[in-house]
Amino acid sequence: MTSRIVILGGGTGGTLTANRLRRLYGADEAAITVVDQDDRHVYQPGLLFVPFGLAHTDDIVRPRARQLHEGIEFIESAIDHVDIEAGEVRLGNGVTLGYDVLVVATGARLVPEETEGLLGPAWMDSVFTFYTPEGAAALGAALATFDRGRLVVNVVDMPIKCPVAPLEFCFLADWYFTERGIRDRVQITYATPLDGAFTKPIAAAQLGGMLNARGIEIVTEFNTGEVVPGGRLTGYDGREVQFDLAVVIPLHGGATYVGRSPGLGDELDFVPTDEHTLQSKAASNIFVIGDAANVPASKAGSVTHFEGETLVDNVRRFLTGEPLEAGFDGHANCFIETGFHKALLIDFNYDTEPVPGHYPSPVGLPLLKESRLNHLGKLLFQSVYWHGLLPGRDLPGLGSNMPTAGKHLPVPEKD
Amino acid sequence: MPNATVAGITVDRNDEGFFTDPNQWTEAMAPELARSEGIDELTDDHWRVLKFMRSEYAQKGTGPTVRVLGKTSGVSIKELYQLFPKGPAKTAAKIAGIPKPRGCI
Numbered sequence: 001m002t003s004r005i006v007i008l009g010g011g012t013g014g015t016l017t018a019n020r021l022r023r024l025y026g027a028d029e030a031a032i033t034v035v036d037q038d039d040r041h042v043y044q045p046g047l048l049f050v051p052f053g054l055a056h057t058d059d060i061v062r063p064r065a066r067q068l069h070e071g072i073e074f075i076e077s078a079i080d081h082v083d084i085e086a087g088e089v090r091l092g093n094g095v096t097l098g099y100d101v102l103v104v105a106t107g108a109r110l111v112p113e114e115t116e117g118l119l120g121p122a123w124m125d126s127v128f129t130f131y132t133p134e135g136a137a138a139l140g141a142a143l144a145t146f147d148r149g150r151l152v153v154n155v156v157d158m159p160i161k162c163p164v165a166p167l168e169f170c171f172l173a174d175w176y177f178t179e180r181g182i183r184d185r186v187q188i189t190y191a192t193p194l195d196g197a198f199t200k201p202i203a204a205a206q207l208g209g210m211l212n213a214r215g216i217e218i219v220t221e222f223n224t225g226e227v228v229p230g231g232r233l234t235g236y237d238g239r240e241v242q243f244d245l246a247v248v249i250p251l252h253g254g255a256t257y258v259g260r261s262p263g264l265g266d267e268l269d270f271v272p273t274d275e276h277t278l279q280s281k282a283a284s285n286i287f288v289i290g291d292a293a294n295v296p297a298s299k300a301g302s303v304t305h306f307e308g309e310t311l312v313d314n315v316r317r318f319l320t321g322e323p324l325e326a327g328f329d330g331h332a333n334c335f336i337e338t339g340f341h342k343a344l345l346i347d348f349n350y351d352t353e354p355v356p357g358h359y360p361s362p363v364g365l366p367l368l369k370e371s372r373l374n375h376l377g378k379l380l381f382q383s384v385y386w387h388g389l390l391p392g393r394d395l396p397g398l399g400s401n402m403p404t405a406g407k408h409l410p411v412p413e414k415d
Numbered sequence: 416m417p418n419a420t421v422a423g424i425t426v427d428r429n430d431e432g433f434f435t436d437p438n439q440w441t442e443a444m445a446p447e448l449a450r451s452e453g454i455d456e457l458t459d460d461h462w463r464v465l466k467f468m469r470s471e472y473a474q475k476g477t478g479p480t481v482r483v484l485g486k487t488s489g490v491s492i493k494e495l496y497q498l499f500p501k502g503p504a505k506t507a508a509k510i511a512g513i514p515k516p517r518g519c520i
């Protein structure tokens with residue numbers, strides 16, 4: 001019998017899952033359908049470089065269907081809702097798709113409308129985001145004519161995609177204004193809801209020190225309540241941050257159809273998911289990959305990639321009636337661009353925070369330390385993304401489980 | 416792990432002052448915990464939030480973030496900050512005797 005596998009979302013996770021499944025199953029074994037609302041696959045890590053003129057939006061967008069192997073059906077349509085009981089997805093175009101297995105890969109959605117004043121008159125005038133291609137391009141134009149004043153980078157609240165991207169933006173801004181010879185006329189401030197530069201202590205201390213060394217002010221535990229016309233962010237606790245140019249990372253939520261699908265999502269429209277098997281908690285035949293899942297891992301392309309192997313294997317196990325494998329360890333691997341042609345690498349999982357050392361073994365890339373090699377790694381990643389990661393290949397040196405060989409792990413505390 | 420004595424009973428807390436075992440908490444401890452967070456008196460509104468924090472923790476294994484509290488507790492984020500000026504999610508978690516909300520990764 002042919003199994004019907006429907007994949008919602010044709011971004012990073014949906015594409016690599018479809019391609020891996022297509023390789024696993026012959027055409028008579030599984031019919032694979034991918035649904036996405038548009039045909040523009042964005043290489044999102046590239047958005048960071050657009051405002052600084054280091055990349056152009058045209059260079060980071062490709063058609064979705066072309067990233068999918070032959071024999072995968074692609075439907076361009078919005079999704080209305082999932083009927084879990086009936087095992088059906090109702091699409092925005094009126095079509096109903098029945099499924100034996102559903103893979104949710106619809107990522108995270110920006111919800112700027114949830115922050116008072118953010119979409120007010122200053123939006124796309126003195127307040128921008130680089131999290132969309134349009135925003136990144138408009139911010140690029142604004143930066144080019146910005147020659148003095150206060151630049152504020154603000155994360156409204158967690159979770160966000162790629163929690164290090166706003167920090168990278170700060171580092172690149174420091175480099176950019178230095179190159180233009182006007183760094184002394186620009187104050188850079190990073191306002192974050194976290195109590196430090198990052199969520200995990202060792203990396204937070206290292207990154208906090210790097211902000212400090214570059215003269216970038218950090219305002220911690222700042223929960224943005226309102227963007228006030230005239231250039232002010234006010235926090236719920238009454239603190240204020242003044243700006244001439246603000247770069248805001250808006251609140252994130254899951255896709256809206258999740259909220260319209262009874263029993264599927266949580267308060268923020270993310271999908272409750274077993275953090276090790278990647279099976280949804282809503283139904284045994286629904287699996288979740290990438291930013292759409294509410295697992296306690298970073299919302300990152302690398303995490304999505306590492307999840308792919310476990311997810312596809314568990315879909316196979318589910319279809320043959322075998323017990324699922326709790327295979328995913330929360331592995332994340334992020335290059336952090338630090339400006340001046342250098343980058344830093346962090347590698348961690350559910351249980352191990354980012355530590356110094358080398359990746360993936362003692363002779364690999366330096367961890368938690370700036371180097372030119374890591375910057376080259378970050379640049380190379382774009383080609384790896386289109387040609388290795390999306391096709392669903394196992395990448396050399398990027399195994400699903402976090403390696404420990406090169407890491408300087410703290411000696412465990414004795415209780 | 417530092418011990419602390421609250422309402423005459425020894426409890427386990429982490430370095431930041433969050434309970435590591437929510438079962439050690441009793442309602443009688445809340446006023447004293449609140450005072451050490453600068454809240455002199457716990458009103459019915461405070462209690463509504465504290466009880467909500469505990470029931471969310473019992474169901475989900477983590478306390479809610481401010482944003483989720485604002486969406487689900489029936490108290491708006493602005494009011495939450497009036498009740499717990501130093502940060503509702505963290506302060507209410509401390510007073511309600513549950514671990515630090517895990518929302519941010």
Ligand SMILES: Cc1cc2nc3c(=O)[nH]c(=O)nc-3n(C[C@H](O)[C@H](O)[C@H](O)COP(=O)(O)OP(=O)(O)OC[C@H]3O[C@@H](n4cnc5c(N)ncnc54)[C@H](O)[C@@H]3O)c2cc1C
Pocket residue numbers: 008009010011012013014035036037038043044045046047048077078079105106107108130131161162165255256257289290291292299300301302303304333334335
């Ligand atoms: C600025 C920026 C920088 C980043 N940098 C890095 C980095 O350096 N390293 C890294 O690892 N990660 C990075 N990321 C994160 C990475 O891009 C994401 O984590 C990854 O793309 C997640 O994959 P996904 O499949 O879950 O979601 P996506 O790739 O976002 O795909 C979701 C898809 O679902 C579709 N969809 C959503 N709702 C609907 C609907 N209702 N109907 C139909 N279709 C729908 C969308 O159109 C989209 O194509 C960055 C992200 C940003 C924004």
